[in-house]
Amino acid sequence: QLTPDERQRLIGFDTNWDEGFNGDLEIRAGGQLLDLSGPMQAGTDLIEGRIVSTHVRKIEPPVPMQDGPFSIKAFDPSYYTAYEIKLPVTLSDHLQGLCLLERIEPDIAGGLALMKAQLLRLNADADLEENDIPLMGGEFATEILVTCPAS
Template sequence: MRLAWAMAGLVTLAGPAAAHPHIFMETGIEVLRDSEGRVASLRVTWTYDPFFSLVLITERGLDPDGDGTLTAAETAALQGFDMNWEPGFPGDTYAFAGTEALALSGPRDGVARYEGGRIISSHIRDLEQPVAGLLVVKNYDPTYYTEYTIRDLRAEGCATEIIAPDLTEAERALQAALAELPADVDVEMGFPEVGAVFAQEVRVTCPAP
């Protein structure tokens, strides 16, 4: 949700307060390895849903003729639109060496384009310590304002797996968390942090150096 507000602070999305998510993103993850074969970085690509893409493009005064194509100047103006993160914001991407949480750098080498009515944005996150063996990656918004679905996973020379969440259990966890909210709490503003239980889990195992 912090990422959504950073990108479009003036956007108001209609719908019931508890009807999360509001934004739908497709994710691509590419594993980048160092000279020793260890995982050193992740290239994260986000493809925004058509509605939110249109909102963002319109708010920025881009594509005024509505032909779905940005000029070179408009494309330049789009760069970095979702890279202005608050200090300490994890960027909705979480990495683990097995079960041990790994620190990730802030985003670098961000690039964005508008294609087929959707904004596609990518950036690189560096692992504080390169990883050999099992790497686990999750992409989720804790408040589930944004739903991320991993569509593409690339890790050349490594074994990969995408594990789907148990949506029945996730829905139960959501309903239980909502039931615990005090009656005077604005559900939209105080939505429980259940995004992790709805998240896919990426598993990457690279050969030992």
């Protein structure tokens, strides 16, 4: 268990991001990438032996829910860090029952086949950045699709 002092010292330990870092989160509406705030309302806890950190991000400027559907993906473009959405995803109380929430699992086999095809173009000593290999982390990301009716 964390003491209150330990918890306080840990809050925000992982939210001091480098300039330009998107937090490994993309939200799109109508195919357009939306701008997000930096992390706010950071919290930290110790749950079942794991440090769990949380924070909130806002879409800036705000976008009406009718401008969706909203595609939400958490991923590292380089796939150095792999994310998995395991917890149930829920909507806030004022949207619950009004909007449709859909979880779309990635096509792992298809993503791996695409990555393999890209890598087979290269010899073993090639530098990936110099050979225009695309960042493929998004191919392996679970997508949360939020659709709200027009009011």
